[in-house]
Amino acid sequence: MFRLTFLFLLAxxxxxxxxxxxxxxxxxPHVYDGGWEHFVGGGVAVFDCNGDALPDLFAAxxxxxxxxxxxxxxxxxxxxPLPDLTxxxxxxxxxxxxxxxxxxxxxxVGANVVLRGGPDCxxxxxxxxxxxPTQDKWSNAFxxxxxxxxxxxxxxxxxxxxxxxxxxxxxCDSNAILRPEGDGYSLTDLTxxxxxxxxxxxxxxxxRPTLRLSNDRQYYVRGGYxxxxxxxxxxxxxxxxxxxxxxxxxxxxxxxxxxxxxxxEVFLTSMGDQKMEIAQADGSxxxxxxxxxxxxxxxxxxxxxxxxxxxxSQFGDVDNDGRADLFIAKGNVDQMPTNAIHDPxxxxxxxxxxxxxxxxxxxxxxxxxxxxxxxxxxxxxxGRLDLVVMNRRAPMELYRNVTEGTGHWLAIALxxxxxxxxAVGAIVTVTTDHGQSQQNTIGGGHAGGQALPxxxxxxxxxxxxxxxxxxxxxxxxxxTVQADQTITxxx
Numbered sequence: 001m002f003r004l005t006f007l008f009l010l011a012x013x014x015x016x017x018x019x020x021x022x023x024x025x026x027x028x029p030h031v032y033d034g035g036w037e038h039f040v041g042g043g044v045a046v047f048d049c050n051g052d053a054l055p056d057l058f059a060a061x062x063x064x065x066x067x068x069x070x071x072x073x074x075x076x077x078x079x080x081p082l083p084d085l086t087x088x089x090x091x092x093x094x095x096x097x098x099x100x101x102x103x104x105x106x107x108x109v110g111a112n113v114v115l116r117g118g119p120d121c122x123x124x125x126x127x128x129x130x131x132x133p134t135q136d137k138w139s140n141a142f143x144x145x146x147x148x149x150x151x152x153x154x155x156x157x158x159x160x161x162x163x164x165x166x167x168x169x170x171x172c173d174s175n176a177i178l179r180p181e182g183d184g185y186s187l188t189d190l191t192x193x194x195x196x197x198x199x200x201x202x203x204x205x206x207x208r209p210t211l212r213l214s215n216d217r218q219y220y221v222r223g224g225y226x227x228x229x230x231x232x233x234x235x236x237x238x239x240x241x242x243x244x245x246x247x248x249x250x251x252x253x254x255x256x257x258x259x260x261x262x263x264x265e266v267f268l269t270s271m272g273d274q275k276m277e278i279a280q281a282d283g284s285x286x287x288x289x290x291x292x293x294x295x296x297x298x299x300x301x302x303x304x305x306x307x308x309x310x311x312x313s314q315f316g317d318v319d320n321d322g323r324a325d326l327f328i329a330k331g332n333v334d335q336m337p338t339n340a341i342h343d344p345x346x347x348x349x350x351x352x353x354x355x356x357x358x359x360x361x362x363x364x365x366x367x368x369x370x371x372x373x374x375x376x377x378x379x380x381x382x383g384r385l386d387l388v389v390m391n392r393r394a395p396m397e398l399y400r401n402v403t404e405g406t407g408h409w410l411a412i413a414l415x416x417x418x419x420x421x422x423a424v425g426a427i428v429t430v431t432t433d434h435g436q437s438q439q440n441t442i443g444g445g446h447a448g449g450q451a452l453p454x455x456x457x458x459x460x461x462x463x464x465x466x467x468x469x470x471x472x473x474x475x476x477x478x479x480t481v482q483a484d485q486t487i488t489x490x491x
Contacts (some may be wrong), residue, residue, distance in 0.1 A: 034063030043090025043448025044371030090447025131184015143443025157196035194224030213251030252446035256315035269310030316376035317457030320407035331370035370491030408483035416491035
């Protein structure tokens with residue numbers, strides 16, 4: 001049963017349409033480009049690499065070199081040195097060695113690379129030093145989780161097997177799970193992956209840690225489907241577990257609790273329909289009704305009737321009204337004639353009744369480049385989520401959120417002792433006149449992720465109560481804090 005309406009009746013009304021100011025000129029020139037192996041990928045990682053609380057950017061380059069852009073404030077970014085990296089698809093930030101500096105797991109066509117973060121945004125190749133096995137694969141998906149107090153477990157999603165002479169169709173490659181072993185890592189194949197373009201380790205509707213794989217039907221063609229892999233039991237879920245088969249052209253995953261029940265809804269991008277799944281009390285998922293407004297099947301401008309192609313998606317409260325909104329990066333694979341060529345990005349604003357309304361055109365972010373990766377992130381610490389968009393064969397885009405009349409907000413960072421120092425796997429609940437929760441995860445999106453404080457819009461209220469369910473299962477006592485600040489909660 002679909003139930004979003006009741007929760008948000010007390011949230012503040014939308015004061016104004018969302019509005020973004022194009023600040024792309026503040027980025028050094030950079031383009032994600034390349035042949036058919038770079039039709040997918042094109043991710044961006046957003047994290048603070050020098051401790052100044054301003055988010056910095058790692059941008060995949062495809063056949064061009066990857067780039068690191070350091071945030072200097074006022075939407076000006078300077079290029080910074082990186083080890084020479086080409087054939088990059090994307091990257092995810094995480095603190096692998098628990099030294100307080102964010103590292104980067106870089107996905108590539110060929111051997112993946114792990115960059116160790118150092119002071120002042122310096123990075124060195126630590127792949128061999130950390131004993132991380134590599135393979136000559138085509139990697140487009142990544143996620144990570146902690147199973148103990150040591151180093152993370154990391155999962156890699158590999159796309160088509162380029163060495164299969166019968167490919168690319170029916171040639172999905174095996175995936176990999178890297179587990180800490182001795183001074184390094186061991187690699188185990190995760191088979192039957194059906195060409196994943198996104199993976200996310202998170203607590204599912206059953207309340208269990210699960211690895212979700214979103215798979216591209218374009219190349220497994222038939223016999224494959226979306227998958228969930230139970231992390232503690234180390235097995236794929238089946239229909240006997242209530243996991244219903246669904247085959248889509250899976251591109252990206254977004255996850256957020258939209259109705260305050262503590263269970264994340266899941267949004268899957270695809271060619272054609274974008275799929276919203278509503279978490280149920282019995283641990284299952286049901287498709288959201290078409291009237292929710294998130295299916296985004298065709299372009300909303302230009303009179304184009306061919307299907308859209310969705311890539312990165314992310315929930316975020318753009319106007320801080322206490323309701324999570326949704327950005328979807330759109331773009332043709334390259335020149336696929338069956339799908340829309342001029343395909344504007346979506347900015348879907350959640351309404352008081354839980355439905356979503358398209359505002360990408362009025363917000364100024366509905367560009368029609370071949371978009372791939374993206375990120376909603378507060379790049380100037382003013383409490384409003386800004387936007388960066390990666391494009392294939394076109395420059396990156398950068399937008400400042402200048403929406404008028406936005407509500408109050410909180411940004412919450414987590415810290416704890418031990419190897420999982422950023423408390424990945426924790427669930428943060430913020431309660432005002434209604435409850436909101438977010439999971440602290442690594443993964444999802446399309447080929448890129450964030451390691452930033454969790455952002456909550458609060459609407460008209462000026463204080464909130466916060467609880468944290470930490471990765472070890474303990475829950476902190478409620479703590480009341482004032483709005484409009486970034487805080488760190490330490491276990």
